[in-house]
Amino acid sequence: MAVNLLDFDLEGLAAFCESLGEKKFRATQLFRWVHQKGADQFDDMSDLARSLRDKLKGNAEITALPVMTQHISADGTIKWLFDVGGGDAVETVFIPESDRGTLCISSQAGCAVGCRFCSTGHQGFSRNLKTWEILAQLWFAEHFLRKHLGVQERVISNVVMMGMGEPLQNYAALVPALRTMLDDHGYGLSRRRVTVSTSGVVPMMDRLKDDCPVALAVSLHAPTDVLRDNLVPLNKKYPLVELLSACKRYLERAPRDFITFEYCMLDGVNDSPEHARALLTLVREADIPCKFNLIPFNPFPASGLLRSKNNVVQEFARILLDGGLVTTVRKTRGDDIDAACGQLAGDVKDRTNVSNRISKQRTIMLQQIGEQKNFN
Numbered sequence: 001m002a003v004n005l006l007d008f009d010l011e012g013l014a015a016f017c018e019s020l021g022e023k024k025f026r027a028t029q030l031f032r033w034v035h036q037k038g039a040d041q042f043d044d045m046s047d048l049a050r051s052l053r054d055k056l057k058g059n060a061e062i063t064a065l066p067v068m069t070q071h072i073s074a075d076g077t078i079k080w081l082f083d084v085g086g087g088d089a090v091e092t093v094f095i096p097e098s099d100r101g102t103l104c105i106s107s108q109a110g111c112a113v114g115c116r117f118c119s120t121g122h123q124g125f126s127r128n129l130k131t132w133e134i135l136a137q138l139w140f141a142e143h144f145l146r147k148h149l150g151v152q153e154r155v156i157s158n159v160v161m162m163g164m165g166e167p168l169q170n171y172a173a174l175v176p177a178l179r180t181m182l183d184d185h186g187y188g189l190s191r192r193r194v195t196v197s198t199s200g201v202v203p204m205m206d207r208l209k210d211d212c213p214v215a216l217a218v219s220l221h222a223p224t225d226v227l228r229d230n231l232v233p234l235n236k237k238y239p240l241v242e243l244l245s246a247c248k249r250y251l252e253r254a255p256r257d258f259i260t261f262e263y264c265m266l267d268g269v270n271d272s273p274e275h276a277r278a279l280l281t282l283v284r285e286a287d288i289p290c291k292f293n294l295i296p297f298n299p300f301p302a303s304g305l306l307r308s309k310n311n312v313v314q315e316f317a318r319i320l321l322d323g324g325l326v327t328t329v330r331k332t333r334g335d336d337i338d339a340a341c342g343q344l345a346g347d348v349k350d351r352t353n354v355s356n357r358i359s360k361q362r363t364i365m366l367q368q369i370g371e372q373k374n375f376n
């Protein structure tokens with residue numbers, strides 16, 4: 001069976017080349033063709049010997065995930081829904097800003113953590129994505145965007161593993177994907193421009209700091225164990241004291257870094273001034289260099305939760321800022337193409353009138369592409 005070359009980091013590709021009786025250094029050329037030039041046909045790889053190309057044709061392929069839908073928002077945000085087979089779909093989102101282009105990538109179909117405010121969590125867990133399925137999201141988006149914008153240079157400057165799934169519960173597939181993102185022969189992203197977001201899988205945080213210490217974001221969402229147990233069930237296994245110790249250990253490997261704490265603002269649940277003051281005390285006592293990212297909740301019916309009022313979010317942010325914590329409020333992007341992460345994929349999983357919906361979305365996509373060639 002042909003091997004998908006998107007499944008390898010450079011070391012893995014070198015081993016594959018050796019298994020074909022080729023010198024290891026050929027892997028670097030091949031890796032560049034795949035990730036830097038976006039080639040998916042071996043015949044296009046003009047500086048590879050014909051004999052190698054023939055061997056590759058018989059043993060390998062470069063295959064992306066089928067795109068089910070593509071939505072382009074008025075603000076330039078693009079959301080793709082990729083088919084990963086078995087009735088599952090995953091989402092990938094590109095968010096353009098004046099100084100960067102960020103791609104949000106999924107690591108699992110569904111998620112087992114089951115956070116109360118998360119649409120993906122409500123769908124349950126289907127399966128881990130393979131390395132190639134994680135990287136195919138970046139490979140497709142980067143080369144689609146270059147073609148779409150008519151540019152040769154890199155469009156995606158930042159990657160966040162914040163899409164569907166808990167990346168640290170798919171560790172074996174995640175690490176080669178991260179290494180490919182960082183590799184100078186791959187996407188050449190700096191360590192600080194690749195962020196893994198975790199709900200707090202403590203043992204894997206410890207492994208990541210040694211294996212591939214990229215930037216870390218932690219989904220905190222509550223200042224106490226009682227509240228966090230309710231919002232992020234994984235807290236029962238790894239309570240706050242253990243989570244914060246793991247954050248501290250993580251930063252020992254990257255002392256000039258900080259942890260980003262994500263905090264989803266839920267009306268009447270975790271958004272009072274008392275919660276803000278408790279957070280301040282929590283991170284001060286733990287003595288962790290950090291910044292806070294307050295996220296306006298995207299309501300979806302099954303959650304039974306509501307978005308905090310704007311003035312409540314502002315007051316919450318002010319308390320953290322006055323307490324000396326760097327705090328940002330995440331802008332909502334792409335509101336016109338759908339709401340919370342996981343909702344499109346959830347609709348596919350639900351199978352509710354799915355073929356009608358997909359054909360409707362395809363029509364919308366074609367209209368959008370036609371109307372909005374210049375989205376940036």
Ligand code: SF4
Nearest residue numbers: 111114115118121165
């Ligand atoms: S927030 Fe993240 S960890 Fe929690 S259920 Fe959603 S995808 Fe899983």
